[in-house]
Every structure is written in structure tokens, then in C-alpha cells.
Amino acid sequence: MTTIQSSFRDALGRFATGIVVVTGEMPDGSPIGITVNSFSSLSLDPPLILFCLGKTTEKLKAFIEGENFVVNVLAEDQMDISNIFAKSQDDSFNQVKHDFGEVGCALIDGALAQLECKKHEVHDNGDHYIVVGEVVSISTPNDSDPLLFFKGGYRTLGDKA
Ligand SMILES: Cc1cc2nc3c(=O)[nH]c(=O)nc-3n(C[C@H](O)[C@H](O)[C@H](O)COP(=O)(O)O)c2cc1C
Incomplete structure (x- = not known):
């Protein structure tokens, strides 16, 4: 990694985010999930x-x-689920309770919110694609606190640095 890449990564890591698992379906019909x-x-x-x-x-x-x-x-409390879907897919869905929603993709049990989407557009930028989805169905089954990501590690709302 070059110096600019390393300072870029360090700077971006100071922007705290939530964590989602985006679920979809592979061309062979198998369910897939990726931590994002x-x-x-x-x-x-x-x-x-x-x-x-x-x-x-x-x-x-x-x-x-x-x-x-x-x-x-x-x-x-879903750090283990984040770690499961941050790895290459094998038997991830055997380890995680889920149902299938309206659009046919996995709804993970215990998630704070589930946004079912139809793909709207995909933009090609640098080494990533930007995937845009139109939300067609919304559930908010859990009202607890979120899992956060900051400076390359997991955090929760109550954490002190
Ligand atoms: C907290 C966290 C956030 C991540 N965010 C993204 C992301 O926004 N986009 C992405 O493509 N990968 C992201 N990843 C990495 C993917 O989850 C990971 O590369 C993928 O699940 C591994 O699948 P592969 O072996 O097929 O590449 C993230 C991983 C973690 C742990």
C-alpha cells in the first residue's frame, strides 16, 4: 500500500458508520450476503x-x-453475523437465522431494519461499483442499538474511545 493509500484509509476510517449485510441471489439461485x-x-x-x-x-x-x-x-449484538458475511461465501446461511422476503432475498433475523430493493442503476467508479436500489418494502423489526464501525474496528453506541 502506498503512503497516500494508507493515509486515505486512515482518514476514511475516522468516519463512523453503521454496518449492513446486503443479501442477494447468485445466478445459480443460491443466496448470498456481503457485509458492507x-x-x-x-x-x-x-x-x-x-x-x-x-x-x-x-x-x-x-x-x-x-x-x-x-x-x-x-x-x-450481530458482530458475528458481520464477520460471517465478510468472508467468502460457503455455508453462511446455515449459520444465520433468516427468512425470504417479497423480492426473494434473505431477511436476517434480529436486524434493526430490512430494506427490500429492486436494482435501479449500477455505476462503474474506480475499483468499486456504486449499486443503487429502489426500496420497495420496509421492515423495522428490532428497536435496539446499532453495530458501528470506526477506525477499522467494531464499536457500539455506549463505547468510550
Ligand atoms: C465492516 C466491514 C465493512 C465492509 N464494507 C464493504 C463495502 O462497503 N464494500 C465491499 O465491497 N466490501 C466491504 N467489506 C468486505 C466484504 O464484506 C468482503 O470482501 C466480502 O464479503 C468477501 O467476499 P469475497 O471473498 O468473495 O471477496 C466490508 C467488510 C467489513 C468487515
Whole structure:
């Protein structure tokens, strides 16, 4: 990593985020999930959200070729789920309780919010794609606190530095 890449990563790590698992379907029909902290709201009318997807992940096809996905916003007790979906896909869904929603992608049990989306657009930028989704169904099944990511590690709202 060059000096600029390292200071870029360090600076961006100072921007605290939540963590989501975006679930989708691979071309062979198998469910897929990827841990993401580049999630953002984009538009209220129409209701659009976005996330950034690295071009090297094996999970890419689910979101480039697939039409639907679900954004699952993780709760503070779901660090293990974040770690499961930050690895290459194998038997992730055997380890995580879930149902399937309206658009056919996994709704993870215990998530703070589940945004079911239809793919709207994909933008090619640098070493990532920006995936934009139109939200077609919303659930907020859990009211507890969020899992956070800051300076390369997990945090919760009550943490002191
Ligand atoms: C907290 C956290 C946030 C992440 N955010 C992103 C992200 O925004 N975009 C992305 O493409 N990968 C992100 N990742 C990495 C992916 O989860 C990881 O590369 C992928 O699940 C591994 O699949 P692969 O082996 O097929 O690449 C993140 C990982 C963690 C732990």
C-alpha cells in the first residue's frame, strides 16, 4: 500500500458508520450476503439507497446480474453475523437465522431494519461499483442499538474511545 493509500484509509476510517449485510441471489439461485459499511440513503422520492461493491469480490455477480437485494441493518449484538458475511461465501446461511422476503432475498433475523430493493442503476467508479436500489418494502423489526464501525474496528453506541 502506498503512503497516500494508507493515509486515505486512515482518514476514511475516522468516519463512523453503521454496518449492513446486503443479501442477494447468485445466478445459480443460491443466496448470498456481503457485509458492507458503504451504505447510504440517496433519495426520498423516489426512495433510493446505495452501497459500494469492490470489483474483486466473488459475490459481485449477485448484484450486477441479479435484479433484487435486501439491505439488513445490523444490531449491536450481530458482530458475528458481520464477520460471517465478510468472508467468502460457503455455508453462511446455515449459520444465520433468516427468512425470504417479497423480492426473494434473505431477511436476517434480529436486524434493526430490512430494506427490500429492486436494482435501479449500477455505476462503474474506480475499483468499486456504486449499486443503487429502489426500496420497495420496509421492515423495522428490532428497536435496539446499532453495530458501528470506526477506525477499522467494531464499536457500539455506549463505547468510550
Ligand atoms: C465492516 C466491514 C465493512 C465492509 N464494507 C464493504 C463495502 O462497503 N464494500 C465491499 O465491497 N466490501 C466491504 N467489506 C468486505 C466484504 O464484506 C468482503 O470482501 C466480502 O464479503 C468477501 O467476499 P469475497 O471473498 O468473495 O471477496 C466490508 C467488510 C467489513 C468487515
